[in-house]
Amino acid sequence: MTLKNRISLLVSLLFTILFGLASTVIFVLYSNFRKEEFRDRLEIKALSNIKLLVNVKEVDEELLKIIDQNSINKLYNEKTLVFDSHFKLIYSSIDDAKINWSVEDLKYLKKHKTFFKQQGDYEVYGVFYDTNEKDFYALISATDDYGKRKLLFLRYTLIVSYIFFTCLCWVLTSFMVKKAMNPLSLFHQKIKNINENNLDTRIASKNNKDEIDLIANEFNFMMDRIEISYQKQKEFTAHASHELRTPLSRITAQIENTISDPETSLKGKNFLKTILHDINHLTELISSLLILSKIDNNRNSEYDGVHRMDEILFSAIENLKKSYPEFTILFEIEESENLDTTLEIKGNKNLLEIAISNVLKNACIYSDDKQALVKISTQQDRLVISVLNKGRTLSESEQQNLFQPFMRGKNSKGKSGFGLGLPIINRILTLHKASITYSVPEENANLFQLFFH
Secondary structure, eight states, X not given: OOHHHHHHHHHHXXXXXXXXXXHHHHHHHHHHHHHHHHHHHHHHHHHHHHHHHHHOTTOOHXXXXXXXHTOTTOOEEEEEEEEOTTSOEEEEOSSSOOOOOOHHHHHHHHHHSEEEEEETTEEEEEEEEEOSSOEEEEEEEEEOHHHHHHHHXXXXXXXXXXXXXXXHHHHHHHHHXXXXXXXXXXXXXXXXXXXXXXXXXXXXOOSOOSHHHHHHHHHHHHHHHHHHXXXXXXXXXXXXXXXXXXXXXXXXXXXXXXXXXXXSOHHHHHHHHHHHHHHHHHHHXXXXXXXXXXXXXXXXXXXXXXXXXXXXXXXXXXXXXXXOTTOEEEEEEOOOTTHHHHTEEEEOHHHHHHHHHHHHHHHHHTSSSSEEXXXXXXXTTEEEEEEEEESOOOOHHHHHTTTSTTOOOGGGTTSOOOSOHHHHHHHHHHHTTEEEEEEXXXXXXXXXXXXXX
16 A cells, blocks of 8 residues: 555544544434433423422322423423322322333432432423422423434434535545645656666755655766766766787787797697687677677767668668677578568667677578578567577576576577677667567567567
8 A cells, every 4th residue: 555545544544533432422412412401391390290299288289290291391102190207199180191110219209309310202300399298209200302303313413524525525625635745756766767767856846845845866976976876877887898809819919929920839839829819709798798888878978860770771681690690690581561660760870880790790690591581571560670580599587687688598508699789789779769579479580579669
């Protein structure tokens, strides 16, 4: 899970929990408030009935019932019972509701003065009224339909509000976090695209002095050091390769002169030829390293013009035949309407010829019959140069590291080389915004395809 999603999830969960707790607390507090309010109303009703019985001598039970029916404080499903000090019922309201009571309840009232309890849908309030002359016990029950409707409305309001604001919070949190983390996403995108070809990439700082700017500044400082180190490494490789070629050329010339000298013995000539072979091998390695260095140093240089790839291909084939006359190159070209246009590639002619020559040389060296098939075609307005040969193929693990320097597969046993040909090709094509792929179209068949955009 990304940091952005993690922050959004944590903030949203925190709001969801807090809002849920707040809604629960509000509901519980209002529910308790409703009970207390209804309890007070029952108490007022009960005491008013007792006071009428005690203090108003002229009020008989029939009149009390009439007053009770027309009271402005009439409660829903109200039932009132009044008992004297001997637990005798002296008054009962005329409604059909019932109150479940016992003598134990009245004794409890005498001891604790009041009680309030729930009986099904009814809420019952009891009160003990002590006068100088008599003691009275009053039980009154009713249903708080009005209060419960308000409580039910509050419950639905809180539930709907909880769902709505929770969803709104998740959406807004995701949007705000995404907006806040957008600089970090851009930062990640730039880092993701950095490779050895664009080490000069830097992250723009907005001088906000926040954590992202601090990371960007440190990253830029790190890239400065990496670029300097990489540049020094390339310069060392170029200078070392260049300096090594001169003494090797002299040694080669001296050995060749010694071999051609008639006074040199046959045994000495054979020994010198072995040394000469090793020196040529070393010279080839140095030349390859020098080419890689030149490619790296010329990455930002301008191309020398637009060139036709068929002409470069024919030139590479001709040069390859001079060095390896035993190799056979078969050539095919696929006719298409825009072939002439796609054959024109903007780039460096010498580098493109080196890349094509290395592909052809690699195909012939690693073929069983010293033969390769070259085909020029087009694919979605792209120029495709395919090179096919018959020979031992590469495993999947070898294919993953195919374009790494000094990588050689199992099929290279007994064959000269250093594993630098394909990396040189890949770097040259990358410089020209082209690409190369390897595949096995059939058994014992190696196919390299060069795509030019």
